[in-house]
Amino acid sequence: MDAINLKNYFFYFASFVVIIAGIKMSSEVVVILFLAIFISSIFSSLLKILQKKHIPKVLSYIFILFLVILVSLMLAYVVNISLKDFITNLPVYEEKFKNLILNSIHFIQAYGVEIDKAKIMESLNFGSFFGFTTNIIGSISTFLSKFLLVVIGVAFILAESKSFQTKLRVIFRNNARKLEHFNLFSYNIQRYFVVKSFTSFLTGFIIAIMLSYFGVDYPILWGVIAMLFNFVPVVGSIIASFPAILLAIMNLDVNATIWITIFYVVINISISNILEPKLMGKELGLSPLVIFFSLIFWGYILGIVGMFLAVPITMTLKIAFDSNLGTHWLGILMSDLSRKREKNNKEA
Incomplete structure (x- = not known):
């Protein structure tokens, strides 16, 4: 039995490698x-x-x-x-x-700190x-x-x-249970994509309005980027904020730049960590480790678009595993159990 199971595992692994190579x-x-x-x-x-x-x-x-x-x-x-x-x-x-770098160097030198301005300007690739x-x-x-x-x-x-x-x-006319599993899978997938799309649009919309208020160039563009990169967890919000904050540093004063940075953090945390879990449900949470490796894996397979699709694809697999009793254990491995413990503690 062990030999048979080992052969099956090698067969599944080989099939997985062939499928992934074909997708790439x-x-x-x-x-x-x-x-x-x-x-x-x-x-x-x-x-x-x-x-x-x-x-x-x-x-x-x-x-x-x-x-x-x-x-x-x-x-x-x-x-x-x-x-x-x-x-x-x-x-x-x-x-x-x-000019911003030069002014910063002059500001630091005014406090008696020795800085080789020529080397810094030469090493920086603008x-x-x-x-x-x-x-x-x-x-x-x-x-x-x-x-x-x-x-x-x-x-x-x-x-x-x-x-x-x-x-x-x-x-599935002779197997109502499988039809029920598939309907559950479809419902959870639709709920995830609707909620994620809504929260991404809300993130981009609020950021575009905020940047317009502060007078940052191209606020709609940065709002669209914030909306798209909201599908990329953790690093997505950081990458999306980089261009707008850089323009704010160059065109606005320090106070405005600090406020823009604070608003970016507050908006992303409020929507991604508070609103989104409430709308989506605790049971649809992915483990941070799974999210991290899914970004690397699907980014390698599908390029930059793969980073946008990494979490949706992984979430689709998790929901598919959860919808079937035979693969439910895989769904548990991919889950963020800390969220479930918080939910159980509140219910208790």
Whole structure:
């Protein structure tokens, strides 16, 4: 029995390696497929709500498709225009940043600290600071440029959603338990994506308003980046805040920059650590270790888009494991049990 089980484990491991290698080789197609599935999961909830309101299916479908196209075009337009303007003004920002470094050196030297200004200016690669930001925005622009194919995929998936339910009932007609597990899996997936999309939009919206109030350049662009990077836990909020805070340091006074930094921290903590768990439910929490390795793993397999999709993909796997008694133990291994203990202590 042990020998048989060992052979099975090696077989599963080999299958896993082959599948992952195949996903990496076809990552461009897989990314489009994953995005289409995830976005259709979000909008299928809206489709059900519209149908419950007795709105004809065709009109509901056209409205949702129009909404997806409108949001995609708006995001692509804002990022494209802001990116071009940002690159045009890049030499100005680099010069301001150099002056900021020089003023900081002079300020420190005024207190009697000896600093070799020439070596510091020579060692600092100013292009790398802004190149990092440009690469981020450029990657997002490329990411949004694929949205035409994603929208087409969403359209076909939503069109098949009703018949897909009928197919499932036919497949599981003799096994109501499996159909129940699949429905639970679908419900939890939709709930996760709807809540995550709402909290991401709320994060980006509040940050855009906050930056507009302080007069930071390109507030809508940084709001869009904050919204997208909210799907990347922990490091996402730090990366999203970097360009806006850097511009604030160069164009605004110290007090305004400190307040912007504080607001970034408060907004992200309030939404990600307080609002999101309440809306999503404690049982959908992922272990921090799983989140960390999922970012590395899916980022390596699918590139920068994989970092956006890392937690949704991992959460999908966890919900799938939780929905089946045979794999429930894998779901427990991926869970954040500290949240469950907090919940049990409160109930006690």
